[in-house]
Amino acid sequence: MPPKQAKKTLWVECEKCGCSVTSNDKNVHTELNCAKDQVKCPFIYNGELNTWLERTGSPADGIPRDAVMVHPSAGSLINAVIGGALQLTREGAPAMLKRMWPSKTSSPAAVILPAADIPASWKNENKKITVAVLQENVSEATEVIIKIKNNKIKTDICDILKHHFYKNYVAVGTILVYYYFGKRLEIEVITVKSKDESDNSSKDWFVLSNETIWSMSKESEPKTQKKPISLGGVDDIVEEIQTYIKISFNEAGLKASFQPTRGLLIYGHSGIGKTAICKYLIENFKCFHVEINGPAIFSKYFGETENTMKSLFDKAVNNQPSIILVDEIETICPRRSSGSTEQERRITSAFVSFLDSLHDENCKVFVLATTRKPEAIDPMLRRFGRLDKEIEIPVPDRVRRKDILYSLLKNLPNQMSSQDIETISDIAHGYVAADIVNLCTQAAMKCIKRSAKNIEKEDLIAAVTIVRPSAMRELLIEVPNIRWADIGGMADLKLKLRQAVEWPLKHAESFKRLGVKPPGGVLMYGPPGCSKTMIAKALATESGLNFLSIKGPELFSKWVGESERAVRDLFTKARQVAPSVIFFDEMDAIGGERGAGEAGVHERVLAQLLTELDGVVPLNSVTILAATNRPDRMDRALLRPGRLDRLIYVPLPDIETRLQILELKLQTMSIGDDVNPHALASRTEGFSGAELNALCQEAALRALEKDLDCAEVTMTYFEDVLRNFKPRTPHTLLKVYEEFCLG
Numbered sequence: 001m002p003p004k005q006a007k008k009t010l011w012v013e014c015e016k017c018g019c020s021v022t023s024n025d026k027n028v029h030t031e032l033n034c035a036k037d038q039v040k041c042p043f044i045y046n047g048e049l050n051t052w053l054e055r056t057g058s059p060a061d062g063i064p065r066d067a068v069m070v071h072p073s074a075g076s077l078i079n080a081v082i083g084g085a086l087q088l089t090r091e092g093a094p095a096m097l098k099r100m101w102p103s104k105t106s107s108p109a110a111v112i113l114p115a116a117d118i119p120a121s122w123k124n125e126n127k128k129i130t131v132a133v134l135q136e137n138v139s140e141a142t143e144v145i146i147k148i149k150n151n152k153i154k155t156d157i158c159d160i161l162k163h164h165f166y167k168n169y170v171a172v173g174t175i176l177v178y179y180y181f182g183k184r185l186e187i188e189v190i191t192v193k194s195k196d197e198s199d200n201s202s203k204d205w206f207v208l209s210n211e212t213i214w215s216m217s218k219e220s221e222p223k224t225q226k227k228p229i230s231l232g233g234v235d236d237i238v239e240e241i242q243t244y245i246k247i248s249f250n251e252a253g254l255k256a257s258f259q260p261t262r263g264l265l266i267y268g269h270s271g272i273g274k275t276a277i278c279k280y281l282i283e284n285f286k287c288f289h290v291e292i293n294g295p296a297i298f299s300k301y302f303g304e305t306e307n308t309m310k311s312l313f314d315k316a317v318n319n320q321p322s323i324i325l326v327d328e329i330e331t332i333c334p335r336r337s338s339g340s341t342e343q344e345r346r347i348t349s350a351f352v353s354f355l356d357s358l359h360d361e362n363c364k365v366f367v368l369a370t371t372r373k374p375e376a377i378d379p380m381l382r383r384f385g386r387l388d389k390e391i392e393i394p395v396p397d398r399v400r401r402k403d404i405l406y407s408l409l410k411n412l413p414n415q416m417s418s419q420d421i422e423t424i425s426d427i428a429h430g431y432v433a434a435d436i437v438n439l440c441t442q443a444a445m446k447c448i449k450r451s452a453k454n455i456e457k458e459d460l461i462a463a464v465t466i467v468r469p470s471a472m473r474e475l476l477i478e479v480p481n482i483r484w485a486d487i488g489g490m491a492d493l494k495l496k497l498r499q500a501v502e503w504p505l506k507h508a509e510s511f512k513r514l515g516v517k518p519p520g521g522v523l524m525y526g527p528p529g530c531s532k533t534m535i536a537k538a539l540a541t542e543s544g545l546n547f548l549s550i551k552g553p554e555l556f557s558k559w560v561g562e563s564e565r566a567v568r569d570l571f572t573k574a575r576q577v578a579p580s581v582i583f584f585d586e587m588d589a590i591g592g593e594r595g596a597g598e599a600g601v602h603e604r605v606l607a608q609l610l611t612e613l614d615g616v617v618p619l620n621s622v623t624i625l626a627a628t629n630r631p632d633r634m635d636r637a638l639l640r641p642g643r644l645d646r647l648i649y650v651p652l653p654d655i656e657t658r659l660q661i662l663e664l665k666l667q668t669m670s671i672g673d674d675v676n677p678h679a680l681a682s683r684t685e686g687f688s689g690a691e692l693n694a695l696c697q698e699a700a701l702r703a704l705e706k707d708l709d710c711a712e713v714t715m716t717y718f719e720d721v722l723r724n725f726k727p728r729t730p731h732t733l734l735k736v737y738e739e740f741c742l743g
Contacts, residue, residue, distance in 0.1 A: 010073045010108045011044070019045040020077055022108050038128070042109035044077045049131040053090075053122065054106075055115040066168045068098035069112040070131065075100055078133055085134040085169060085205070093121040097134060097169035097205050119175035119186060134205065138169060139196030141206035147217040149175075149186045158214035161187065171204045190217050231280050232407030233400030233433070234273060237391060241266075241281060241368075244389060248366045249285075249321045261389050262358045263367035265329070265382070267374045268393030269576070271434030271470045274370040277393070278325050281368070288319035294331035305343070306350040313354045313365075321364035329369040330376040348378050355386045395432060395576040401425040404433055408440045414455040424460045429546045430469030430577040439467045469546075469577070482538045487531055488664050488689070489657025493650060497522065497535065500646045501581060501623050502543045508621070519646040520613060521624030523587065523639065525631040526650030526737065527729040529690030532627040535650070536583045539625070546580035548573070555590065555605055563601050564608040571612040571622070578621035587626035591638045606635060613643040629733075631740045649741060652688055652729060655681050661689050665696045672714035680718060686727035695721055 011020045017034035025041045032041055042051035049070070059067065068086055080086055080100040088096045088111070098113070106112055111131055146161070157180060165176055176187040192206050231238065247260045266274045282289045290312045297308045316322040326332065333348040334340070358365050369387055371377060381387045396404060402425040409416055428436065440455075442463035447455045484494055504511055504518030511518050524532045540547035548570065555566045574580045584590060591606055613624065626644060628634065638644050653661060659681040666677060684692060699717040703710045706717075 010071075011077060014043075017045075019043045044074065047078050047132060049074050049078050049109070049111070050128055051109045051111055051131070052127070053088075053118075053129050054110050054112045055118065056112050057115065059114050063101055064099050064167075065117075066098055066165075067101035068096075068131075069101050069103035069106060069110070071106050071108045071110055072102045072104060073108050075102060078131065080133050085138060086131055087134045087205075088129055088131055090122060090127055090129045092127075093119070094173040094175060095171065096122075096174070097138075097171070116179070117177050119177060121175065134202065136202040136205075137198070137200050138205050138207045139194045139198075139201045140209050141170065141192050141194050141212045143191070143193040143213040143215070144170060144189055144208070145191040145215050145217050146176075146187050147190055149188050153180065153183075153185070156216060158216060162208070162210075162212065162214045165208055166210065168208050169205055170208060171206065231273070231276065232405070233396050233403035234277060234393065235403075237393060238277060238280065241277070241391065242284070245281065245285065245323070245366050249287075249364045259359065259385070262363070262365070262385075263355055263369065263381075263387040263389075265374065265377075265387040265390045266368065266370045266393060267372065267390065269395055269432055269470065270372050271432040272393045272395065273433040274393055275325075275327055276433070278323075278327075278368045278370060282323050282325065285321075285323065288316065288322040290316045290322065290324050292324060292326045292332070293328065297332070305347055309347070309350060309354065313357070316365050317358075317363070322366075324365060324367045326367065326369040328371060329381070330371050330373060333378045333381055335376055335378050348380065352380050352386065355381070359385065395430065396436075397578070398425050401428050401431060401436065404436045405440075408437065409455070412440060412444060412455055413453060416455065416457060416460075420457040420460075423457070424464070427461075427464060428469070429579070431467070432470045435467055435470050439463050442466050482534060482541055484538050484542055486664065487534060487538055488660030488662075489653060490531075490535075490650075493535070493648060496646075496648050497524075497539055498543075500648070501539060501625060502545075504623065506543075506579075518623075520619065520642050521626065521644040522646045522648060523631065523634075523644040524625070524627045524648050524650050525629070525740070527652055527688055527733060528629050529688035529729075530650045530652060531689045532650050533585055534689075536585075536625055536627060540581065540583070543581070546574075546577045547583065548580060549583045549585065551585055551589075556601055560601075563605045567605060567608040567612060571619070574622045575620065579623075580621070581623050581625050584624070584626040587628040587638075588630045588633045591626070591635050592633050593635045606638075610637055610643070613638075630736070632736050649737065651737075652686060652734075653692070655685075658684055658687065658692060661692050662696070665693055669696060669700060670712045672712045674715040675713070675718065676715065680722075683722060684727075686729065688727070688729060691725075691727060695725060698725065 009023055012023050012026055013020055014026070014029060014034060016030070019029075019034070019036075021029045021041060021043045028041045029043065032038055036043075036045065036050070042049070044050070056069070059065070059069075063069070064083075068088065070080065070086070075081075082100060082102060084100050085097055086100045088098060103110070103112060111129065146158075160180075161176070161178060164178060168176070170176070170189045170192060172189060172192055174189045176189070178185045178187060194201075194206050241264060244261045244264055248262055250260075266277065268274055292309065292312055297312070298305050313324070316324050333351050334344060336345065336348070355367065358367070367387070369381075374382070374390065382390070394400075402421055405421050405425060409421070424439075428439065431439065439460065440463075443455050443459040446459040446462050447453075487494075500519050500522045508518075524535065526532060536549075550570060555563055555570075557563045557566065570582065574582050591609065592602065613619070624644065631639075631647075639647070659677055662677045662680055662684075666675065680695075684695065687695070695718070698721045700713050702717040702720055703713045
């Protein structure tokens with residue numbers, strides 16, 4: 001027979017510090033200099049096991065529910081007995097008291113608990129835990145008061161918990177984990193009472209029994225302090241809505257013979273602040289409120305959506321005075337069409353019925369509905385007795401933007417003066433409330449990046465270049481950074497344009513004081529290539545106004561009525577983001593003379609355009625700027641006073657203008673000393689600005705043809721191009737312009 005092997009020692013004593021470590025970890029313990037604040041190497045010291053927690057699945061049969069599994073070797077070193085109380089502690093988490101149960105199959109230093117019974121505060125497995133025998137006796141609890149931390153359970157489940165946690169140890173702050181119909185409940189022990197007051201009994205720990213009385217805490221969960229909603233620029237709108245709600249709630253004790261408004265529709269651009277206004281009103285009135293939105297109430301089961309909506313209305317009626325907030329009402333009650341489903345029709349009918357039921361004399365329920373597109377709502381709702389009042393939240397003008405900025409910046413550390421805020425408000429065209437919030441957020445980010453404590457004007461100006469205006473998103477174009485200085489000559493023309501476009505919008509008070517009505521629109525006409533479009537771009541850049549550029553084909557559609565709608569929407573958008581400029585390039589394609597061909601979409605678009613230019617709805621702070629090469633083909637109705645009443649001729653450049661154009665172009669080129677701009681300007685009579693640019697381009701290409709490595713363009717190449725380069729503006733077209741000026 002082979003000799004018996006010596007039994008392996010699982011724990012050894014450290015000669016240096018006197019603690020016990022596993023034989024496998026002896027070298028690691030030495031390398032760590034016997035450190036006591038680490039979890040890499042478990043150890044036993046002064047009767048305490050310092051290790052980490054391991055999880056397991058459901059415990060095996062026969063193991064108590066509240067057991068902690070420890071290897072027998074570790075249990076003997078800390079003087080634990082089977083079924084005895086072991087206290088588990090960890091920094092930052094409430095202690096646990098469990099019954100010791102031996103586990104021979106686990107590692108010597110393992111401390112194992114079922115994963116389902118571990119509280120959330122004990123989930124971190126990388127933290128050290130301490131396990132020690134509780135030396136005191138544990139007395140029986142006579143009463144425990146609990147509260148459920150993470151779920152709202154309306155049913156009293158104390159009897160179930162009493163049976164489930166029989167013989168468990170608890171203390172004030174202990175977290176018990178229980179699964180109720182699949183929901184994981186964390187139950188915190190608030191109060192524990194006991195009759196045993198002997199000296200040897202623990203003052204902290206108690207054991208639950210059949211005699212223990214369980215009860216739920218009646219103290220509600222502490223409510224987090226909500227940050228008050230900050231509004232700015234909508235005081236007049238809020239005041240108007242408050243008046244309607246007060247009348248509906250009969251706060252003034254009015255015994256009116258009229259039917260008060262019970263429903264109100266608030267509409268406006270996305271991000272304008274519709275929902276924020278509603279929530280501000282709910283917070284201000286401090287009344288009961290119910291929120292209805294499509295995703296929350298829709299169900300695939302027949303009739304369940306209507307029942308959910310009915311229960312919400314009933315809840316509002318039973319808790320009046322109350323406000324019902326219906327956000328994005330078009331998702332619940334869309335406009336009926338041939339494609340509407342049966343469910344949509346049923347829900348709309350049910351909603352209308354519930355609205356009508358609110359007209360009882362003593363009813364104090366008010367409905368606030370919001371939408372981005374009022375025309376997308378079923379017309380049944382938009383009549384007296386239902387949503388009988390509609391209030392538009394406009395795109396903020398300069399004054400409203402300033403108020404919103406003030407309300408936001410007062411909650412942020414900043415060094416902004418009143419003049420700085422006005423400057424930012426002036427340049428933030430087309431910004432809705434959400435954009436201004438984003439603007440302040442981006443400015444705060446800039447401030448943090450430069451390690452400053454206060455937001456400054458430069459931070460907000462930098463943020464303006466990042467945040468895009470929502471109200472202009474559909475029509476916003478990238479305006480090239482073209483300045484007046486980039487366009488040679490034409491000083492008189494530039495002044496006329498500024499007088500016609502910039503002055504009425506930036507100095508409206510002066511026009512009003514003199515009783516002068518600014519021009520409704522400006523038409524620039526002249527030969528092709530004379531910088532009409534470039535001038536418009538420079539005007540957009542220099543003026544800082546909202547610039548909407550439109551080309552003819554963008555407005556035309558094969559569907560009847562869609563082209564007219566496109567024109568109408570364009571002008572509506574321009575009014576919303578005023579002050580603004582609408583630029584029509586190649587205006588003759590849109591505003592050509594009627595009767596010249598077959599009547600159709602062109603004439604309908606023109607009619608709509610004429611109506612918008614001088615119709616019932618005024619063009620407040622909106623200027624029309626148009627450009628064309630053929631003014632003779634324009635419909636005369638467009639050119640009468642009140643519409644495009646300022647006609648500006650953009651002629652072929654004279655010698656002085658040609659010289660400035662050439663000098664601007666030659667500055668960007670590498671040219672020889674013999675290149676004379678004056679000589680070139682005198683020899684290019686009749687050239688347009690585009691042709692002068694082409695002349696320089698061709699000369700550079702000729703130089704590259706000769707030598708791809710050439711360092712400069714000499715006069716020889718310009719002479720070579722001029723021999724064959726002729727102006728392309730025909731005299732007949734120039735004559736058309738002369739006749740148009742005269743006639």
